[in-house]
Amino acid sequence: MILFYILLAVIVILAFWAVAIYNSLVRNRNMVKEGWSGIEVQLKRRADLIPNLIETVKGYMGHERGVLEKVTELRAQSEKIAEVGEKGRVEGMLGAALGKLIAVAENYPDLKASKNFQDLQAQLAAIEEQIQMARRYYNGTARDFNIAVESFPGNIVAGMFRFITVEYFEIEEAADRAVPQVKF
Numbered sequence: 001m002i003l004f005y006i007l008l009a010v011i012v013i014l015a016f017w018a019v020a021i022y023n024s025l026v027r028n029r030n031m032v033k034e035g036w037s038g039i040e041v042q043l044k045r046r047a048d049l050i051p052n053l054i055e056t057v058k059g060y061m062g063h064e065r066g067v068l069e070k071v072t073e074l075r076a077q078s079e080k081i082a083e084v085g086e087k088g089r090v091e092g093m094l095g096a097a098l099g100k101l102i103a104v105a106e107n108y109p110d111l112k113a114s115k116n117f118q119d120l121q122a123q124l125a126a127i128e129e130q131i132q133m134a135r136r137y138y139n140g141t142a143r144d145f146n147i148a149v150e151s152f153p154g155n156i157v158a159g160m161f162r163f164i165t166v167e168y169f170e171i172e173e174a175a176d177r178a179v180p181q182v183k184f
Contacts, residue, residue: 021148021157028145032166035138036084039169042131043078043091049127050075050098053120057101060111064104071097084167091131098124135169142166 054068061068074094081087102121105111112118146165149158157163 017153018157021154022161025145025148025154025158025161025163028141028148029163031141032138032145035134035141036169038134039131039138042127042134043087046124046127046131047075047079049120049123053098053101053117053124056114056117056120057105057111060108060114061104067097067101067104071101084169088167088169095128139168139170142168 050071054072058068071094074090074097078087078090078094081090102124105117148154149163149165
């Protein structure tokens, strides 16, 4: 009879342990979803700002059409993508294209002096900062979730309930990772 109670106690303990791990995995998965939602909000803010930026720049930079078209094309492409890895790749390219747009704008003193352009440039810089913070938060929650899914004993419960690791939101462009050269 004592053996029965010991066995019952072990089963109850294992059940509570599995429930606790399952709840931890669910919490971590929801934090990843929250982190991704934060990235999407910031990317949407940037995407909404791009048409205003292009319209402001378009009048000054008529012969720089290729830069404007690339930004517009990447913006449209980004809005169609849902997968984290691909979205990160396209967003990295979009960020680089926006950087080129701002760099090309430096060649137009009238455009640089435009209050509207300066406001849009400041808004874009603030949004880029928010995107970076959202990326860091998402990648932190993705890391915690992936650790919980892959480490023992959580991997047993994760496997039973089909929890899988998530991708990080990374910059794919090697040039975007490079440290800029500063020369005086």
